[in-house]
Amino acid sequence: MEDAEAGVAASGQRDFYVAWIPSQFSRELVLKHHYSHRIVNNSYCHLGVFYRQNLAGVLVFGYALNPRAVGKIVPDTSVGEYMELNRMWLSDVAPRNSESRAISYSIKYIKRACPTVAWIQSFADERCGRLGVVYQASNFLYCGSHWTSFYYLDGEYFHEMLLTTSKKGRSKILIDNKDRAIPLRFRQFRYVYFIKKHWQKRLALKTHLTPSRRAWSRMKE
Template identity: 50%
Template structure:
């Protein structure tokens, strides 16, 4: 399997079942992504200590509204990433850097990668900032919380999604609590031509601050409300 790094820290292709099991067990969402078609394992001294899933966005056609002329195989979304505390310092940045090397080698048609930092989990995208992603603003997404489980609004509104999770949410929507959170969009260009075709403005990185009680509050948050 193709991989990048060394014996100490390595990112390489991994069996989908292993990556999915690791994500479901450890990622805050406890769910893998059906849209992902690239499954990478992160290995520290030979032990599997993390995973990344990359693939299509939830709405694959939306990519052309971000970078003009993008086809479905011309971009990737980093859908899931989880790393154990056992990884070395800066392990997340290293994992992304090696994943990018893998993508350049194995998927040369990919022009750019996007990912989101989720306000719901107190994430502001610091690792993406360290990896030289550009910040293209935020949009607001609605989530429902039901019996301690989080659901994206699409499961409550799309009648075509007949899976068990969606059906359960729709049947119990009257008990669910509705929340709106910002999702901060980050984009990394693998080719200069893609940056020239970017349709969104680039903003300064969002920087969290702390109030008197130590809680994170947003400062320098520029973006779009959708």
């Protein structure tokens, strides 16, 4: 799918709104400011967050890391009927609750710009101390968690999938140095939001009470 473009007006309010920005500019912001400092190559909807006419953040949507698994989440979902929010960064200059507002305005934007999209998923990463509070505040459904394996090598985290992908770039670095990489396991918390509410009955995953930091800390003790 081609990049979503600026054919839809901005979504939000005069002093706080989201609007399309060029993909290259979006990726530069992610590389510089997002905690992962990594882009997602299959992203195609790049929305800037503007506060008082200043660019103050970015939200990036695209395909799932494993698109073939989408049918196990919401059966009979075709390409173009879902998105994954895979990167979000907001500057500290943005006011309180800006993350949930930005997500809300982004959903409204997508609803108009990409009318075939029925649902959105995203993940909160325990590795970075996140449980998904912003998704809870944005009325996403919490669909449980799963363990994901990483390797820590020379100050960076490498996803285990890099061991089975092309032997180039970060994959090659991990493969060539796996003997000294430190294996780690973290939880990822899955959240799903249905733009088209009648699709919710298709959800193949169970929903759960949202995790709290205190409860999760007790579970790990």
